Amino acid sequence: MIENVELQWLLSFKAVYEQLSFKVAAQKLQMPTSNVSRHVALLEKTLDLRLLERTTRKMTPTSAGAKLYHGIAPITLALDDLLEEVCLDGESLVGHLKIIMPDLSFLSEVVAEFCLQNPRITLSCDTQLNPTEGLLEGFDLVLRFGRGQLEDSGWVAKEVMRWPSCVVVAPQLNERYPMPQSIDELSKVPCITSLSVLQGMPWHFKNGRTIQVLSNYKVNSGQMAKAAALKGLGFAILPSHACETDISNGALLKVDLDHAPEDLVLYALYSGRKYPLAKVKAFLGHLEQSMKYMLQL
Known part of the structure; x- marks a missing residue:
């Protein structure tokens, strides 16, 4: 038949x-x-x-x-x-690579360069910060950010890059609210949180500590969170490298607490097979090399 x-x-x-x-x-x-x-x-x-x-x-x-x-x-x-x-027996990679990833310029460069080096790869890419579990089916690879422990899933999670983070506040907001000394005190001041990504709330700190914070400003964008922090709309957790200049010139103040925030981590998630597909393995290698090069700049 x-x-x-x-x-x-x-x-x-x-x-x-x-x-x-x-x-x-x-x-x-x-x-x-x-x-x-x-x-x-x-x-x-x-x-x-x-x-x-x-x-x-x-x-x-x-x-x-x-x-x-x-x-x-x-x-x-x-x-x-x-x-x-x-x-793999051929001279170049062949296949249809289906990815979900955040719409960020440095990731766009990585993907474009990979396809340039592998012209027989067909790309389908959806840009989302927080894809739902059901949406992941049908994709080869998902790039997403995490802070703290990831939720359980049937996907293999590979850490790609890690950024230490810090809590910051604008001087004008600090005039209205005393500088918190602990994460418990931080929970009582206005904060800027994510809407759905990075688990939204609670905020995650080292040693497994979490707190619920007060927030009237929720955004799925690091740039929008930083802009709001600079305007004094709330305390924010930001990657340290993204705000070091603003801390140096006094536009933002670093908040020293009894627990440091969890690092921001970029994860690559792929199907939990016994081994990753050749195209996925090749892309992950390219991504890791690209990130190492970025760190050297």
């Missing part, structure tokens, strides 16, 4: 099963929705089975559909791994 079934039909069915949407599956596969729908219909016709129950409101896998999905999922994964491994 396998000679009557095309691989793309199975890949389209797998994507639709995972997304429960022809439209979202088509976006993931980067093909027209009509093609994905036709592939599933041809597969059902060939097997003479209904694999997905469709209504105007929702889509539900049948028992036959669930059985087929759980059977082909590990096979397609193993096949993809094999193709990646075979590509």
Whole structure:
């Protein structure tokens, strides 16, 4: 029977099963929705089975559909791994690299240079600071920032770079609020926090200490947090290198507390396979070398 079934039909069915949407599956596969729908219909016709129950409101896998999905999922994964491994025998990397990462200039340079060095790599990149767990499916690599312990997931987390951080305050705000001496006192003054990234709140400090802070200014941007801190809108945790000039010229004051903030860490997360895909391994090596070069500047 396998000679009557095309691989793309199975890949389209797998994507639709995972997304429960022809439209979202088509976006993931980067093909027209009509093609994905036709592939599933041809597969059902060939097997003479209904694999997905469709209504105007929702889509539900049948028992036959669930059985087929759980059977082909590990096979397609193993096949993809094999193709990646075979590509290592060639002179250059080949494949489709799918990444989620923050929209930051230095990361943009790293990705562009990698693709320039590997012209047979096709790139799909989504820029987000805090991708949800379900969104990660279908991507090879996720770059994200963390402060403190990461949440448990089925992904392998590799530390790429670490930035020591400090708590700062503008002089004009310090005139209204005495300088905190402890993290408990810090919890009683206005602070600038992230909206959803870096776990938002609580704030994380060394030795596993955390505090809830008062905040009327929540942003998913280090630059916006720094700008707000300079305006005196609140105390902020910032990477030390990002505010050392402002501390030197007096625009910001460093707050010495009984516990130092946790470092800001850039993590690379990839699927928890027995080994990373060749394209992922190559990109991680390129990223690490690029970050080392940046530190030397």
